[in-house]
Amino acid sequence: MPPASTYRVQLSPGFTLDDLAGLADYLAALGAGAVYTSPLLQAAPGSTHGYDVVDPTRVSAALGGEMARRHAVDRLRALGLGLVVDIVPNHMGIAVPWANPWWWSVLRDGPASPYGRFFDVDWDAGPLLVPVLADDGDGGAAALGDLRLSGDCLAYFEHRFPLAPGTLGGGVAAVHQRQHYRLVSWRRATTELNYRRFFDITSLAGVRVEEPEVFHATHRELLRWVAAGEVHGLRVDHPDGLADPGGYLRRLRAAAPGAWVVVEKILAVGEGLPASWPADGTTGYDALREVCGLFVDPAGEPALTALAERWCGPQDVRALERDCRRLVVREALWAEVRRIARLLPDFPADRAEPAVAELLCAFPVYRSYLPEGRGHLDAALRLARGANPELADVLDAIAARLGAEPTGPLAVRLQQTSGMVMAKGVEDTAMYRFPRFVALNEVGGDPARFGVPPEEFHAAAAAREAGWPATMTALSTHDTKRSEDVRARLAVLAELPDDFAALVEAGAAGHPLPDPTLELLAWQTLAGAWPIGADRLVGYLIKAAREAKLRTAWTRQDPAFEGAVRDWARAVLADPPAELAALVERITPPGWSNSLGQKLVQLASPGVPDVYQGAELWDFSLVDPDNRRPVDFDRRRALLARLDGGWLPEVDATGAAKLLVTSRVLRLRRDAPELFRGYRPLAADGPAAAHAVAFARDPRLVAVATRLPVGLARGGGWRDTTLSLPGSAWTDALTGTVHSGHTLAVADVLHRYPVALLVRSAQC
Structure with a gap:
């Protein structure tokens, strides 16, 4: 049975399960139906988020371990709160090999390991490549000289790797050559990696959860909690990375028949979940786009477009998205392209690889789900043929293979990879290169669609009630680019585009930034998140610049440019233009109105609403890690007590009005569900x-x-x-x-x- 609502809590070594137990009375008083936590299983040493699970058989020691989990469960149960847990079936953390006993075994014993088939490794391609060596342009050759033997391990600075039995002797280089793995340059991950990873993160290795043995091994502890009535819902992270998401969900539903199950699925506008999936819905990015778009004035589009064109040139977001997908395929995901191309032995690599790359870049959605998602695949094939007619014969062969074998290896690899290309190309690149109006640049959003008309919103809400009444809805999550309140304030700029243009012109005159795209993004960031400290602003702008990959990037950082960005941020904060203060003063009250409006609409609309930690007050957070900062729950407790004493606050900087709206709607959903x-x-x-x-x-x-x-x-x-x-x-x-x-x-x-x-x- 779905909860009345959820309240998302980010657990970490700084906020453990014991802290959650201490917070439970506040969440019950707020009106939450269930607590929705980040992953609870043992994560990599030092993990601050929990998505790099290294041992799925036990609770994270950093979160307090099994005793703390039981204490939290007992406390939640006593207060009538359910528990929803985030689970990660797609990958495991391997950054610290000794911390992951399964990966350690695979490194030591190769395919003969009991876990040799647990991870998605292409053993036919040779030894497992581990991209950790430094590279000064020599392919990592010099770094091999830093390898050392340390007991029964091969050591590279702080890294330790196991030695296969009987492989000692003849010096370090010889020992290294006898292993089931090869330590190679970190740069080779882009082109030669032979294990599936999460997006382009080499420290997260894909797991073959489609195998029954792997499913049971990775889910046994989680399912024990569900069977005991201690966990009531499961949030499935990144199902698009799985070989067979529908099959996985059917197995999960059979193993946990009473659990509420939602999937972190990014839907394109007009796209729905596959009908065959036995899930209750998504984690709510589709609702986020609809609700937030309702408060954006489409009349502001021409002026904001003209400003962006003066600053950054033509604003064709579809062409930009396609270019960015090509960029990440070429610079970050070519290893995946090569692995897929090897499944086309009738064509040489110099034709198969470009055809695969073009097809991956042409998908209109994150992935198709064959055979029922054939329409999206056909659309991608048509677009790819049109872009590269000389590759039509290869693309035709791919189409024929997929038609004959919709669940075969080629289909699986293509579908697993298309979502990676979309996420890295659009979410993590194009949305940082398209600064026309960044309130629209959100996970699950569409920057080309300037707002959501009321008629469209109502139609979507009615369809949600009719077809997916138990789906989650959200406004802020741990993955959103900006919090709901930042977007609500930025939405006001669509009503005051000339005021924003004046700020940009004045700000650039006094504080020029050597990248017009980042500059336009930066002034919107200042307007939306003000007041903001130097550390937060610098951290955000450096991340945004690296994601955009225009002047600097994660893998090719430009220290001089990044230094200029840091200097700019500190200079602006030390001497902000008068136009910034004037604009913030003008947009803040209507931004509060938008915040209250979108919160009420989300909480009262069809679906199961989620409240992200701390967002019951104003929260002007930016992308992670900014949105995972500690929350002042003592302040929220005190304000809630005042509200319960009869206080009706003003709509002001305290944010108490948002707490009033949040608590009253959540309580009504919990106490009178028949009204919703x-x-x-x-x-x-x-x-x-x-x-x-x-x-x-x-x-x-x-x-x-x-x-x-x-x-x-x-x-x-x-x-x-x-x-x-x-x-x-x-x-x-x-x-x-x-x-x-x-x-x-x-x-x-x-x-x-x-x-x-x-x-x-x-x-x-």
Whole structure:
């Protein structure tokens, strides 16, 4: 059974399971239905996130171990809170080989290891390549001189690797040549790696969870918790990396029949989950795009596009995305291309590899799911043929093979890799190179679509209620590029594009940055996340510049350019232009309105809403690791207590108004779930009707929010705009205000706050 809602908590060595147990009473008071945690299993030494699991058979010692887990479970259970756990079936951490007993065994014994088939290794390609050696342009040859024997290990500085039995003798080089692995230059990971990894991260090795033995070994402990009633839901990380996501989910559902299961699946606009997947839905990026887009004014598109064109040149995001996908294939994922091309023995490598690369870059979605996702594959094939007619015969052969063997090795490799290309090319490159309006540059978003019209939003919400009522919805996650409140404030720029253009012109005159793309991104970052300290701003801008890969990159850093970025950030913060303060002052109040509006809409809409840790108050975080900073829960406890004492806060910098909205809707979802069924759009009538978004769930519950608040104020406010309701007596669950009549003045409904949650009296 799905929870009424979830509250995401990022566990780490600095916030353990014991800390979670201590937080449980606050989360229960907030109204959360379940706690939703980052992974609990043993991760790599020093891990701050838990996605680099090294031992799936035990709880992370850094989080407190099994005793702490039991204590947290008992505490949650006593307070009526469920537990949803993030699980990572696609990969395991291998950065510290000795910490992962399965990987250690594979390195020592090769394919003969009991775990030799657990990892997705191409043993036919020769010894396992481990890309850890330094490379000064010599292919890592000089670094081999730094290898040492240390007991029964081969050592390279702090790294330790096991020796196969009976391989000592004849010097370090000879011993190294006898192993089932080869230590090679870190640069060779791009072109020659022979194990599947998570995206381009060589320290995360793909696991063959499609094999029943591997599934049971990696899930035994998790399933024990589910069977004991200690875990009620599972969030499946990165299913697109699996050989057979549908088969995996069917096996998981059979093993955990009562669990709520959602998948971290990025859906393109109009795309749905495969019908054969026995999942309850996604982790909510599709809802994030729809809800946040509702508060973006499409009228701002021409001016912001013109500004970006003056600064950065033509703004063709589709062409940019295609170029960026090609870039990451060439510079980061060519090893995957080569592995796929080897499955086409009828064509030479110089033709098979370009054809595979072009096909991977042409997918309109993250991956197809053959045979039911054949339409997406056919679209990619058509685009690839059009771009490279000289490769048509290779592409035709690929199409024929996939038609005859939709579950064969070629199909599996292509599908596993297309998502990597999309994620690295679009999410992690193009979205940092397209600074026209970065509020749209979000995971699951589409920067080419400038906002979401109310009609589109209502249609999507109704479809969610009809088809996926138990799917998760989200506004902020640990993977979002910007928090919901940063996006809400930036959305105001679509209503004030000329004001933003003035800031950019003035700011660039006083503080020029030697990269126009990063410069336009930086001024939006300052406006959206202000106030921000130097360390946070520098960290973000360096990461953004490296992801964009224009002047610097993770694998080819430019120290001089990065130094200029650091100097720029500190100079701007030391002497910010007056236009920045003026713009922030102007956009902050309407940004608060947008934040409250999108929060109410998310929490009251169909689906299971998730609240990201700390986001019940204003949170102006940027991409990770910024969004994993410690949360001041003591402050949130104190403010919630004041609210429960009858305080109705102003909409101000404290963020208490957002806490009021969050707690009241979550509590109502928990205590009266019958009110959150069905979905019907409600249309306002009058001169400001376009600024109201409203809908009914059960006929006894109506949510009302303000959109485009700058335009609303510019037009004279609500005036005589009205809203017709399915009842005549209503109480606002946020303020306690009673409203009478079937037709209400919107100005009265939204007199105190820019949002209202109306509950109909029982007798009406």
